[in-house]
Amino acid sequence: MLGKPTRKPAARNQVASDGNANGPAGAIRRRNVEKILKAAESVFAKKGFAGASTAEIARKAGVPKANLHYYFRTKQELYASVLDAILEVWLDALDQEIQPEADPATALSNYIARKMAASQRSPEPSRLWAIEVIGGGRHVQPFLRNRLRRLVKEKTTVIEGWIAAGKLKPVNPTHLLFMIWAMTQTYADFAAQIAAVLDKKSLDDAVFATGSETIRSLILNGLGARQKIRL
Amino acid sequence: MLGKPTRKPAARNQVASDGNANGPAGAIRRRNVEKILKAAESVFAKKGFAGASTAEIARKAGVPKANLHYYFRTKQELYASVLDAILEVWLDALDQEIQPEADPATALSNYIARKMAASQRSPEPSRLWAIEVIGGGRHVQPFLRNRLRRLVKEKTTVIEGWIAAGKLKPVNPTHLLFMIWAMTQTYADFAAQIAAVLDKKSLDDAVFATGSETIRSLILNGLGARQKIRL
DNA sequence: GATTTTCTTGACCAAATGGTCAAGTCTGGA
DNA sequence: TCCAGACTTGACCATTTGGTCAAGAAAATC
Numbered sequence: 001m002l003g004k005p006t007r008k009p010a011a012r013n014q015v016a017s018d019g020n021a022n023g024p025a026g027a028i029r030r031r032n033v034e035k036i037l038k039a040a041e042s043v044f045a046k047k048g049f050a051g052a053s054t055a056e057i058a059r060k061a062g063v064p065k066a067n068l069h070y071y072f073r074t075k076q077e078l079y080a081s082v083l084d085a086i087l088e089v090w091l092d093a094l095d096q097e098i099q100p101e102a103d104p105a106t107a108l109s110n111y112i113a114r115k116m117a118a119s120q121r122s123p124e125p126s127r128l129w130a131i132e133v134i135g136g137g138r139h140v141q142p143f144l145r146n147r148l149r150r151l152v153k154e155k156t157t158v159i160e161g162w163i164a165a166g167k168l169k170p171v172n173p174t175h176l177l178f179m180i181w182a183m184t185q186t187y188a189d190f191a192a193q194i195a196a197v198l199d200k201k202s203l204d205d206a207v208f209a210t211g212s213e214t215i216r217s218l219i220l221n222g223l224g225a226r227q228k229i230r231l
Numbered sequence: 232m233l234g235k236p237t238r239k240p241a242a243r244n245q246v247a248s249d250g251n252a253n254g255p256a257g258a259i260r261r262r263n264v265e266k267i268l269k270a271a272e273s274v275f276a277k278k279g280f281a282g283a284s285t286a287e288i289a290r291k292a293g294v295p296k297a298n299l300h301y302y303f304r305t306k307q308e309l310y311a312s313v314l315d316a317i318l319e320v321w322l323d324a325l326d327q328e329i330q331p332e333a334d335p336a337t338a339l340s341n342y343i344a345r346k347m348a349a350s351q352r353s354p355e356p357s358r359l360w361a362i363e364v365i366g367g368g369r370h371v372q373p374f375l376r377n378r379l380r381r382l383v384k385e386k387t388t389v390i391e392g393w394i395a396a397g398k399l400k401p402v403n404p405t406h407l408l409f410m411i412w413a414m415t416q417t418y419a420d421f422a423a424q425i426a427a428v429l430d431k432k433s434l435d436d437a438v439f440a441t442g443s444e445t446i447r448s449l450i451l452n453g454l455g456a457r458q459k460i461r462l
Numbered sequence: 463g464a465t466t467t468t469c470t471t472g473a474c475c476a477a478a479t480g481g482t483c484a485a486g487t488c489t490g491g492a
Numbered sequence: 493t494c495c496a497g498a499c500t501t502g503a504c505c506a507t508t509t510g511g512t513c514a515a516g517a518a519a520a521t522c
């Protein structure tokens with residue numbers, strides 16, 4: 001999926017048939033891999049690839065460092081695995097909400113709501129993603145240039161259809177997506193700054209509600225999308 | 232300015248009177264400090280504080296590592312100095328463009344244009360800023376909670392005045408600023424992603440022009456700000 | 463219950479890291 | 493010309509880093 005995630009087998013010793021993703025077989029492995037991935041996500045999201053140490057990740061995961069290296073041979077491989085898990089989620093919301101037959105105002109509203117919910121519920125993937133891209137995105141370049149690009153092209157066609165149908169004011173649909181990503185993810189990536197400006201310790205529900213509403217109103221008014229009033 | 236930038240003197244050996252910011256005295260020092268700061272900004276912006284090595288910064292600056300440590304005793308101190316230089320620029324545009332007597336459409340347009348120009352001309356400060364805030368913003372917390380918060384409060388009052396005068400649709404002015412920052416800075420921070428999606432090697436003038444126009448139209452239409460047509 | 467496979471972990475290593483130091487060179491003023 | 497202070501730099505050091513290893517514990521398989 002990524003550049004060169006797992007050169008050889010995923011770990012030094014691997015269950016013969018990796019296929020059974022559930023069931024009792026490999027339960028220990030799965031549990032530990034999950035613990036490590038979660039810890040890694042958090043540490044990478046805070047310090048980036050270079051700044052994170054496998055020792056810290058292992059400590060956070062509650063396993064000895066040697067055990068971490070039993071499941072993930074190198075830091076690179078661990079990093080790639082973490083990114084890989086994030087990428088899937090990334091595309092999901094976009095793909096599901098932006099559909100030709102949908103009402104633009106509703107679709108955009110829903111998409112914004114989902115992205116905001118993600119920023120609130122689990123900001124760390126967004127932060128790790130940001131750090132990776134800021135650093136040049138070497139590890140995700142293939143993903144960006146293939147899957148993401150393809151999906152964006154598909155979705156911009158949908159948006160162009162909406163514009164052609166007179167449902168939206170003319171806008172560059174690709175940049176429109178950039179803007180939605182930027183606005184929604186800023187509540188995850190820049191949470192520290194937002195909290196500081198608002199004189200809060202952390203972002204609460206009210207902040208996310210106001211944020212959602214602000215984005216929605218800018219986008220929908222900005223595009224002249226008439227919202228169907230529903231009770 | 233920052234948390235604890237320069238505990239003692241700025242460097243081990245300092246010119247007696249640090250006041251003369253120009254003139255031939257201390258010319259060597261100034262030249263070298265500048266070289267190092269520039270290199271540091273670039274490396275920190277790519278790898279964050281933990282990931283950057285003083286050796287790499289020194290190499291990039293073209294000085295031996297020991298020389299770097301002559302001007303900046305610790306990596307911390309160097310990092311603080313780099314951030315310090317960035318902070319000043321950060322506030323400038325906001326302060327200058329958002330003024331009570333200004334026409335809202337023009338003021339917002341100009342502000343967006345300046346932020347976009349900054350993202351294009353020198354993306355690295357924006358990236359370093361982002362990495363720092365994503366990491367929790369420990370080093371800039373005092374700045375965020377004091378100077379930035381104060382300025383934001385002042386400027387949101389201006390925007391509220393515009394709204395009260397019926398020049399803008401109602402909007403949460405603080406979040407409006409968050410949105411403008413997010414949208415304009417995404418062209419610096421996420422340049423790699425944008426370039427990949429657009430199938431370009433790097434962002435050219437056209438991309439920034441389209442981006443500016445997209446932001447402007449979303450904000451101005453979104454807020455119902457009537458633009459005075461000028462020739 | 464025996465045997466094979468997976469998992470666990472303390473001890474270890476080479477490389478890289480931030481930072482120091484002392485011995486030098488350069489520069490500007492008296 | 494001399495000299496004090498500013499600057500330069502190779503060599504060095506303690507610590508941290510990613511990663512290995514071997515010996516054993518625990519599970520799974522038969």
